[in-house]
Amino acid sequence: METPPGILVRDLSLHFGGVTVFEGLSFEIAAQKFTALLGPSGVGKTTLLRIIAGLEAPATGGVAATDRAPLAGRIAYMAQQDFLLPWASALRNVMLGATLRGARPEPERALHLLERVGLGAQAHALPQTLSGGMRQRVALARTLYEDRPIVLMDEPFSALDSITRLKIQNLAAELLAGRTVLLITHDPLEACRLGHALFVLSGAPARLSEPLHVPGPPPRAADDIALLQTQGALMRTLTEAAAP
Numbered sequence: 632m633e634t635p636p637g638i639l640v641r642d643l644s645l646h647f648g649g650v651t652v653f654e655g656l657s658f659e660i661a662a663q664k665f666t667a668l669l670g671p672s673g674v675g676k677t678t679l680l681r682i683i684a685g686l687e688a689p690a691t692g693g694v695a696a697t698d699r700a701p702l703a704g705r706i707a708y709m710a711q712q713d714f715l716l717p718w719a720s721a722l723r724n725v726m727l728g729a730t731l732r733g734a735r736p737e738p739e740r741a742l743h744l745l746e747r748v749g750l751g752a753q754a755h756a757l758p759q760t761l762s763g764g765m766r767q768r769v770a771l772a773r774t775l776y777e778d779r780p781i782v783l784m785d786e787p788f789s790a791l792d793s794i795t796r797l798k799i800q801n802l803a804a805e806l807l808a809g810r811t812v813l814l815i816t817h818d819p820l821e822a823c824r825l826g827h828a829l830f831v832l833s834g835a836p837a838r839l840s841e842p843l844h845v846p847g848p849p850p851r852a853a854d855d856i857a858l859l860q861t862q863g864a865l866m867r868t869l870t871e872a873a874a875p
């Protein structure tokens with residue numbers, strides 16, 4: 632895989648009807664790190680991710696890679712819902728991107744990734760026979776199958792119970808290490824376990840907080856002292872962000 636670049640967001644403005652979601656928003660997402668993005672519901676997190684993914688066009692400004700090469704084709708997107716096709720096996724769902732692009736599927740590589748997320752034995756199972764955590768692991772394997780240097784994740788684990796969530800966070804940290812990852816989450820613990828830098832988006836138009844940094848490589852233990860201190864600081868920033 633090529634060296635994952637960082638992402639430059641420059642002078643972004645976007646309005647929906649009379650609402651100004653972004654006005655002159657600029658920031659940088661570090662290369663080869665996990666960046667966590669938190670903030671109140673409706674502030675514009677998903678919209679920001681969609682702009683970076685090229686799925687939404689801003690009124691002004693834009694998004695570029697720090698290596699100046701085009702971003703197109705270098706981004707994988709993992710959404711909150713697993714979006715698995717109900718009639719296709721786990722294996723075929725992992726290869727869905729290739730199928731949709733008309734590319735030759737690589738079942739051996741897909742199976743290897745299912746094995747890495749602990750689902751080798753379920754390769755031929757249909758999604759409805761799998762638990763929510765298993766389905767999100769299939770979705771994670773599908774994201775990895777795309778093998779893109781940049782990975783955008785929109786609350787990917789929010790529907791899971793807390794222990795399943797801790798386990799899949801560990802997997803994501805291991806399997807996505809070295810890529811440029813932007814993770815939207817409402818879970819301060821998830822942000823602190825996985826993020827190298829944590830940002831809070833708040834206000835209308837939305838502004839980014841100064842980043843918080845958690846020491847040590849992800850995934851961090853949930854009871855790590857430095858993590859708990861950062862989580863406290865993050866909770867204060869989130870409380871201020873929610874104040875009217």
Ligand SMILES: Nc1ncnc2c1ncn2[C@@H]1O[C@H](COP(=O)(O)OP(=O)(O)OP(=O)(O)O)[C@@H](O)[C@H]1O
Binds near residue numbers: 650676
């Ligand atoms: N296609 C659209 N048309 C009109 N308004 C939109 C559209 N998409 C988003 N919005 C509005 O833009 C704002 C930001 O929405 P967005 O989904 O990005 O928020 P969010 O921070 O991701 O929220 P949540 O945490 O609840 O997922 C909201 O006020 C939303 O209603």
